[in-house]
Amino acid sequence: MSEVIVVTSGKGGVGKTTTSAAFATGLAMRGHKTVVVDFDVGLRNLDLIMGCERRVVFDIINVIQGEANLKQALIRDKRVENLSILPASQTRDKDALTQDGVEKILNELREMFDYIVCDSPAGIERGAQLALYFADQAIVVTNPEVSSVRDSDRILGVLASRSQRAEQGRTPVKEQLLLTRYDAGRVERGEMLKVEDVQDILAIPLLGIIPESQSVLSASNQGVPVILEEESTAGKAYSDAVGRFLGEDISHRFMVAEKKGLFSRLFRGAA
Amino acid sequence: MSLLNFFRAKRPAASAAAARDRLQIVLAHERISRDGDDFLPRLQKELLEVIARYVSVDQNKAVVKLDRGDDVSTLEIEIELPMPSAEESRGTRVAL
């Protein structure tokens, strides 16, 4: 049985595209046939993060409008077997994305892949609603910050009321929280919301905590999903999250700040 | 920059607790209104309509305050009712 997973958040810039790329890559690395679909029509970025921007010929809108077939538009990843990318259009209007068109594509993808990861655009309007409408599972990407938590709560409301599963009265979309850009040091100093706080407020299971990490920027500079940076904290955290998603029992890491050196301890003692 | 300022600049005030408390309150209310059950704005509108049926209310002199709290929310409406007779022109204040 194939699963459609939406990576969503409401708010922009919280790490959806970073997560979609990392997650899809991680699922494929564990042997699952995976495709990652960019729903951010007009603001295509997933191709850059996946490092396949120079190989894009057709996009999801071309497929919806019958100008290309799905197989022609899919780009196979060169590093990881079992992984493909379906890019968004950069030039078309986002209204070119229709519910019927999306349903047809997802049904075809379900025949070809085990996991279909949908990278949602920001907002709670049409684009974001289409990205989540057909989802079986949702990864709600949240930063420990008031506006991000509030927007995640709204997206949870949309999932609960306007997804196809909700409309048809089927089992609800399975929702899990991925807390990203977490800075344990700032949390310890009381400057940033704790993971427990965010989880209390949103009341959904925690899939993982992705620490704030410089490797995310450097990986994106090079077009490498950060999960392939196996030594980086973010890479490890994404890998753990994929394992948990697949049902492995992996305890959470990166919740406490790394031990400070003498220098910074001296500073804190003096302040 | 003095040494003291240097240390201060490194340590912003702890504010995460405020973030948590504010979120808990605002989301509790937003979840209710999402299900279409936030009656407070409607109550406010209807109260003003009822009062306007009996006296002409100067909308500029109607002070409406809504405070969504943790356990209780308060809706405060203060309206100046003009007196019909000229002598008592200072009017009456009604607070609901």
Ligand SMILES: Nc1ncnc2c1ncn2[C@@H]1O[C@H](COP(=O)(O)OP(=O)(O)O)[C@@H](O)[C@H]1O
């Ligand atoms: N864990 C992280 N640590 C540091 N920077 C991050 C992290 N996750 C995301 N970012 C940065 O945040 C920005 C937005 O990320 P992106 O994945 O494009 O978000 P979205 O798709 O939600 O708009 C990018 O510059 C990205 O490099």
Ligand SMILES: [Mg+2]
């Ligand atoms: Mg994005």
